[in-house]
Amino acid sequence: MLRSGLISRTTYRAALLVACATMFANTALAQDTITIASWGGNYQEALSKAIWQPTAEKLGITILEDTTNGLADVRAQVSANSVLWDITELTIDGCAQGEAEGLFEDLDYSVIDKSGFDPAVVQRTYIGLNYYSNVIGWNxxxxxxxxxxxxxxxxxxxxPGRRSLRNDPAEVLEAALLADGVAPDQLYPLDLDRAFKSLEKIKPHISVWWSSGAQSAQLVADGEVDLIGAWNGRISAAIKSGAPFDFTFNQGLLIADCLVIPKGVKNKDLAMKALATAVSAEMLANLPQYIDYGPANLKAYETGKITPEIAKTLNTAPENAAKQAVVRGDWWGKHGAEARERWAQFINQ
Structure with a gap:
């Protein structure tokens, strides 16, 4: 049987080869192993240490780790009836859109304790993991x-200077509307015509459209841009590593990341138990020790693991949250496909 713990993506293939060489490998893989997919970089390293390694240890299982680029990856696996990931992390807009498309298994809330969560991030097929913010950073x-x-x-x-924004309409459309004078509490429903008109003004000045959090952090760390709209944890990690950057929570866009179980997984029951463990207050309270993201389970703040000093630095601290606008997954669930179709046209023009 494979040793309990978490195996990184670089050892994933080797682990499978070793497993296949043992007499009971198929049984072990079927019963005791799941694969999770997240966003890579320093964020995934933080999540691994805070949540997935402790979850594997607590349940006595093996958790393999992979990276995802988002909903399109899950859609491709489900459509091909070849699901590789038992649990996938997505932004709430992807979760809402994927639920509308029927891409995920229903969650079992007799196994998962949802009592510490905002109802907005507890849905039939997904539940919140943490909150991050798309903020304005500068050199x-x-x-x-x-x-x-x-x-x-x-x-x-x-x-003046080199700029970078995310290569995705989620968060960027909201930023474009705020730039055009829309009040934070009046963002929804998003005015797509107005948002894309605003984006046309800034597009010639964007040096890099980043496509992953890891890439945005590297841009900051390497000094390749002077201004960036990126996730606060990625910027703060680069700052801690010596990058001469700063950022503000003013007009930040507060977004929930969530966990889903793709439709057709072979290890659904074990995935459900692992997901339930991962979003427990005790596990999520570990996350701010490694990266500056606020846990979605608010009971995490009652565990004693998150000191008042750490809490003040998090995007969900009351004084920080009050400066931001909340990205609404329900709007993206209904209109995400249309927004992304227009985005593809815009970015390729």
């Missing part, structure tokens, strides 16, 4: 005081 060597709003980010005369 301190370039600017003594960086942009404090998306309108400032759009102002290329006041803040």
């Amino acid at each position: 301190k060597d370039k600017f003594k005081e960086g942009p404090q709003s998306w309108a400032d980010f759009w102002d290329v005369e006041k803040f």
